[in-house]
Structure formats: structure tokens, C-alpha cells
Amino acid sequence: MMPYGKTPKSVLPRYSRMGAYFRLLISCASEYEASKLGNATKQKVLYMVYVTIASWCFIYIHVSCWTMFGERLVRRIRENYLRSLLRQELGFFDEFASGQASSELTSNLDIIQTGTSEKVGICLASLSYFVAAYVVAFMKVPQLAGILVSLLPAYLMMSLGGSWFIKLYTARVTKHLASMTSIVSESLNKVALIHAFGAASQLERKLAEHFTSIKEESNKKAIAAAVQLGLLYFIAYSTNALAYWQGSKTLAHSVASAESNTNVGAVYTVIFLLINASYLISQVAPFLQIFGTATAASDKLNETLERSSRIDGTDLTDGKFLNAIQGSIEFTDLNCSYPSRPSITIFQGLNLKIPAGKNTAIVGRSGSGKSTLAALLMRLYDPTQGTIYLDGHTLKSLNVKHLRSCIALVSPDTPLLNRSILGNIAHGLINAPGLVDDERLTLTDGSLSRLVLRAQGRQPLEQALSSETTAVQRVVRRCIQAAEVAGALDFIMKLKHGFASSTGQAGELFSGGQKQRLALARAVVRNAPILLLDEATSALDSVGERSIREAIQQVAKGRTTISIVHRLSTIKTADNIVVLDKGKVVEQGTRHELIVAGGTYSAMVPLQNMTSGDSPDADRARSGMQSLDNIDVARKSSEKVDDAPADSKQPPKVSADH
Ligand SMILES: Nc1ncnc2c1ncn2[C@@H]1O[C@H](COP(=O)(O)OP(=O)(O)OP(=O)(O)O)[C@@H](O)[C@H]1O
């Protein structure tokens, strides 16, 4: 007897064959005497073995292929997402916290991986089993098949309803877990702050609240899962009862009417296939929700993936490259507001010229826009109006990566990466001008990390360095030299592993002043034509600051240096001092010129001298410092003007290091 009778083999996927072979076996049992049963079933059992082996192979192939596909897809999305994030301009991150980016990436990728891998294959296989099972069932015993179709909605309702509740409670548990994780990680990062403010018990209370919520939501989830499983078995057993009842009725009718088209095997096939098919469909029904969530997650990531950056610092094709940079800078009619606060204007038609090769200092009260000026120069943001020129070229016409390679920045928050001191200083060489190819290669091929590992072992850095290539040696020597210029060599050499010592998370293993020295070394090592120092020495003591100031003067020779400062002592030797207030340049000139002019700058000098003392003058000055509008009043009230030039009408008395 041929399996399936007249049914074309091509429409029947392999899964349904197993049911058909059961039919043959059962039919054999009824057709043959006990003595002949062994021989009659032998062939059918063999068929079943072949189908089992084929199933194993096909399942293995499709599950492994879909799993590999899911992993490859997720890897590609992760790479593209990170690349796309790193391309975005800084304004994008003002409204998109870095923590949010990483948690969004991780959770969305997990969802996509869950929704793509083997589940797609299982879903397709189950659907094909389902279709084939119903085709066979309707061909064999249409009446029985028609009745058993009724169990499908029950299965689907149980499956989708149950999964909806389970998903709801899982999401709540995940949300509380995420809040807990963020509290724990923030607390661990700020242990000192928590001790200082005695905030431990408050944190414990917050954690306990989350624990309670997690317990409640987990209990609800467990109840939903239990109800779902109970219903599954309830429907399955009820269906069995219905199927056997209807099947036996069909058989009885067939025997009574002497029709030969229904036998035990056919009835069993239909029952076996349809119960299996319905069960399988109910099992994969929740996958539809998972696929839906995966599509939503992918749409979310696509928003960032497909966003084109307004200022792309990674592109090497767009914009001009200049052969040599003199460093003359001009800001004309500048208006600017940050994307996160578009209604607040930082500059109102600011005009400023910064001469090439000179040291220009920018001063002004906090919030006057000094750092914003630096950010605009590096094209971290673009002005809303006005133009910025570098050597007569508009900044927007230059390649962004090239522009940034020409500027060495020391920013006020001195961010250090969690790696060795050598790695941090060498970071300044990435995208640095004038680096030869083999030196550039050492920054990316892991040679420096290997060297650091060896130096953290038993070999001193010098000894480990001797077996390295000359390119690595040149890079390391450059870093050591930069550290010396930045006054960092002394404290580095006192560390057990010297340059191979780790700086810790965000440089937490060092003091503020030491971090500033390392950040300065990182900028110095770049050897860029423009040096941009934003509060570069604010955390140093006056002795350290003086020595760094002298070192910077040496490094700054022949370069355009822009020093943004609060401490006026830092800019005694500046060629050009710019005073910013209320989004405008209110004064510009040499220190001498500004003091003679007797304007805002000359008023700031005695104020700074006095704020370090406890005299009544100092108190008066402190209250005057609250606004530059009050400076004039404060200046008149101060008796000692100790920063005036020798030829001014009132000779200065130098009382402090300013
Ligand atoms: N990323 C940002 N998004 C929105 N507003 C910002 C952003 N950065 C700075 N600002 C605002 O721009 C103004 C100028 O800030 P900026 O940092 O340039 O001042 P600053 O002169 O460097 O001050 P300080 O001397 O305190 O460093 C401030 O009012 C500040 O609140």
C-alpha cells in the first residue's frame, strides 16, 4: 500500500508523514493476524526510522542556519549602530544620554535576536505542518477534521491571552530590575558621595521598594504561566475526548453502512495530526508577539542607524584639506543657541579675531560662552548664524576630521579613559597631524597594550620597549616627552608601574591636578598647530600652575594658543586678552592695554586678588563678583590695585601671584 493513497507527495511536508505512518501501522494491526503482524509492520517501522533521521537532519540544518542568521544580523546592527552613533554631532547627545544609548542598544538587540534566530524557522516549520495536517485530515475523514478545527480558536485564545499577561508582568519585572541596576551602578560609582551624605539607608529603602515590586510582579507572572499551562492541558485532553468520541462514531457508522473508506488508521491519523498541529500552532502563536516586538525594536534602532549626522567627524571625503595651517581664526556676526535649548541665545552678533601664532586668552564670567566658543571652533556644534573662518576658509568648507586633527583640546572636565597612562597620552596621537604610517599603525594594532601588559609584569617599561619596533619606541618617547612638558613625569615615575599604571574609571585613581597634567600631556603630544586650553590648569596649585604655564609657553611658541581661564594669573603673558560678557566681546587687547583702559578686565584683577583673602575688601568684592554689572562699583571700592602696569597713574603693589 502506498502511503497517503492518491495525495500528491509534494504537498505533504515531512512532519505529516509520521502521522500517516501511524495510520499504516494501526491499519496493519487491524488487517493482519497476530502471526503476520511482525512482517507487515517491519517496512512501516523502517519508514518511520527514515523520517526520524530526515527530521533530525532538517531540524538541525534549519535551526543552526536561523541561529547563525540571527547572530550575524545582530552583530551587523550593533556595528552599524555604534558607527552611526559615533558619527552623530554633539547636539544629538544633548538629548540622548550615553547610558540610554547603551541600554537601548543592548535591550533592543536582545529583542531582535530573540525574534529572528531559530524562532523564525520553528514558526515556518510549524505553519507548514499545520497546513499539511489539515489538507491530509480533510482528505481522509472530512467530518472529523471539520469538528476538530473547532479546537483551534481555544488553543489560540489560551496561547495569545496567556502570553499577553506573561509579557506584561515580565516587562514590569524588567523595568524594576533596570531601575535597581542603575541605582546600584550609580551608587558604586559614587561611593564617596554616598558616605559623605549618609545616603546609604535611603538607597537601601529605594532598593527594597524595587525588590518588593519585583516579587509581586514575579508572582503574578507565575500565576499567569500556571493558568496558561493548565488550560493547555485542559484543552488538549478535552480535544482528545472529543476526537475519540467523534472518531469512534465515524468508525461505527462506516462499519454499519459497510463503507470501506474509513478505517481505524485513517481516524487515528486525523486525530494525531490535528491535535499535534493545533498544539504546535498554539506553541508558536506567542512568537507572533515576539516578531512584532522585534520589528518595533528594529524600527527604534533604525531611527539612529538611518540618521545622517549634521557634523560628521568621521567622513574623509567631504570638505577641503589644507596643506599648512597658520591658525588665524575669525568669528563674524556669531549667533548661537544649543539644540536642546533653542530659545536661549548664547551669542548676539559676536565678532572676534584671533591672530595666528599668538597666545589669546578668553576671560569672562561663568556662563558667558567661553567653552561654547571652543566647541564652535572644533565644530562640535554649528552656529545658528554667522561664520567662522580658519586661515580665511569657512569652517564648514573644511573636512571636519581634518579640522579637528589640527586642534589639541584640553577640556575642563579632563576626561581620561580607563586604561594605562601611556594609553591615555597616546590617545592624543590618534588623528594627530604629522604622524607617519607605522606610528599610526601602532595606535590601533594593540602593540601599546601588549607593551603595557609586559611593563605591568616584571619588565620595566624601558626594558620592554627595547624589544619593540622603532615605531612603537618613537610613539612611547613622544608620550614620555609630553608628560615631562605637562609636569606629569614626577608623579608618574613614583607609581609602581610608571607609564603602565592604570588611571582607573574616568581617571579616579588620580587627583584633579594630576588628571589635568595628564590631559595636558595628551594635548601636547598631538603637536597640533592650534592649542585650545579650556580651564587647563584650574585644578593646579599656584606653584604647579606656574611651572606648567612656563612649559605651555614653550610648547605654544609658533602655535595659535587659545587659553580660556578664570584665574587671571594664568594669562599674564598672553598676547591678546578677550573679555566676553552677555554674548559679546566687551574688551580685547594686551593685558597692559586693558588695565590702562580701566574697563571690565582691570576691575576683575583686584577682585581676584581679594577673593583669596578675608579682609572687609574681600567681602565687598565677593558680593560685587556676583555680576559683572557690579564690577565697576566693586573696583571703585577696592583700594589696592595690584595688577596695574608700571606706567599707569597708580603704580601697582604686587601682593599675590596674579
Ligand atoms: N550642551 C548644552 N546645552 C544647552 N545649553 C548649554 C550647553 N552647554 C552650555 N550651555 C549653556 O550655554 C551657556 C554658555 O555656557 P559655556 O559653557 O560656554 O560658559 P562658560 O563661559 O564656559 O562658563 P564657565 O566659565 O562656567 O565654564 C550657559 O548658559 C550654559 O548653560
Ligand SMILES: [Mg+2]
Ligand atoms: Mg567653560
